[in-house]
Amino acid sequence: SLYHLVSTFIGILLTFSPMHFLGFNVMPRRIPDFPDSFHSWNFLSSIGSGITFFSFAI
Incomplete structure (x- = not known):
């Protein structure tokens, strides 16, 4: 479905x-x-992997 495609694309991009x-x-x-200055980037990457994981359930 279109929701799966869009959420997978956004998750992989993030x-x-x-x-x-x-x-x-x-x-x-x-x-x-890792240094604290990289924490927000690593957190954003973790959020993106969570979105990718849940997009496969759609």
């Missing part, structure tokens, strides 16, 4: 765009801790 931005801002990979 998941991977912050990761792309964090990669350009030299966030180190594979570490359990």
Whole structure:
């Protein structure tokens, strides 16, 4: 359905765009801790993955 398509697109965009931005801002990979300045971007990425997960239930 159209709702599934749109919510999947928005979820994937919200998941991977912050990761792309964090990669350009030299966030180190594979570490359990990150600076507080990156918290909002990581939270936005987590929200996007939740939207993607729930879009598959539609």
